[in-house]
Amino acid sequence: MSANIAIDVDRLKKQFRVQKNREGLAGAMKDLFKREYTDVTAVKEISFQIPQGEICGYIGENGAGKSTTIKMLTGILVPTSGGLRVNGHIPHKEREAFVKGIGVVFGQRSQLWWDIGVIESFQLLRKVYKVPEAEYRKRLTELVERLKLADLLHRPVRKLSLGQRMRCELVAALLHNPSILFLDEPTIGLDILVKTEIREFLKEMNQEHGTTILLTTHDLQDIEALCSRVIMLDDGRIIYDGNLTDLKTKWSKGREIQFQFGTQVKLPQLEQLTAGLEGVQWKLVNEVTAVLWLPMAVNVSDAMARVVVVGDIRDIKIFETNTDEIVREIYQTEKTPT
């Protein structure tokens, strides 16, 4: 295994034993004496490797197994089977040595102490992570400046807004300069300004310090803004692993070109223009505007060449299928039994 692999996951599996509750009072009585269990496999033998310095998005529907994976990678949960190395450690075995090299932010839960001032939480974390005073000062100054937190440092956490808290959480997770950062839905519930700010910040951290980042999210804008790579999970299995552009070309079925003509056009006339191109479709928006749908197999230039002969074209717009639609499409096709 090469040295610059930050996260190495090999046929990782996690099974939970869930107690079955039988229905009604009689069922409850039966449960009292003889319990029935079912095994639920949340993560089904997944494998992937993340090199150092990569920002990887981990997406999937609720219950797809994202959080379970992250919790195994951070040493919170013990895997049922499979190999797992993060930063060269086996997370759940060498927990205390291991967690010094990682930072964790769970969007839904706070890492900070509720009642004391933010700066006090940071001080405590400095002690827990044994960060030398000088290094801590330097790091804190840098982070506070980047995230514009100077005014908030002495307020108790419970009095912060969600956006303010989230930025503080990021500082808390980065004070000890971890080489890998795990983010579980870091932008959940935030407004667009804070979201952008956090994305920018993460990008900078990645570029300047080479921090490897693995984040789960439901917001695909996070992925588009940050991630060079996407791993998509469904029902405990990886259904896609690669870059975002490839995801789009692989799953999007086509794109649309909108033409605005100078004169009135009719559908048969347009269809005649593109006759011979496999799978294309015309749709009239109004008298002078029409939309041409192209499957991936047909080149945009081929289609354009056919249409421009009309001459009087006022405007052309090309619409890529957006990521949200693609992902929705993937989720839906995965749901239909194969």
Place this chain on the structure above:
Amino acid sequence: MFVMGLFWEYMKNYAKTRLTYRADFWIEVLSDLLFQGLNLIFILVVFQHTDSLGGWSQAEVVFVYGYFMIPYGIFNTFFNLWSFSERYIVKGEMDRVLTRPAHNLVQIVLENMDPPSLIGSFIGMIIVGISWSQLGMPFELLDLLIMTALVLSSVMIYAGLYIALTAVAFYSDSPTGILPLMYNIQNYGRYPVGIFNKTIRFILTWVLPFAFVGVYPASYFLERPGIEGSMAILTPVVGLVFLFIGLAIWNHGVSRYRGAGS
């Protein structure tokens, strides 16, 4: 050293949070003292009606009670884990604890410290001091060292038992009310075990060894003949064994932690 440093940090933060709610602090101290005081009065009332309890004089029983208060206060300060299941398992705060580089139990203990309980220990020391002189026992420096060792052992027994019971939360979805039951049983350890029947005596010695938190180690100083006095020497052994068992159950429990929700 590292743990001591952390202890101090957490202590400072505790003080900061608590000082904002001063009234609350004093009410807690007061109710704690009231509870202990009532137990002591109960002993005094019993001795209004009899001169000896299974061969023990009033001063001796009070001495045992005083001794008991010392490890009990220390235990309550550090093992304030009553809300563990709800706070760390159900709400999933264990996630956070497990991603920090200090032993998880140490972190949980420090996060839940309750220093006012230490006042009980001080009062225990005063009671021990008073009954010591009432009983006219000679005092040597060695006694102090042995007392320290025995108190620490008693704390280990308490800690071991409660760590094990708290760890049940890792195994059971909804831990039953076993803690209150324990809370009641522990009270029997403060009385001479000779007054109980064989079964209870056996339980208090070997199963839930609360006798080692009160009557046995205290008997060492009282130089009691019979089983109480001879058991005192076993206190450190029982302490180590129970702490070990408690930690083993805890650590195994942590590996079964399932996290909460998403």
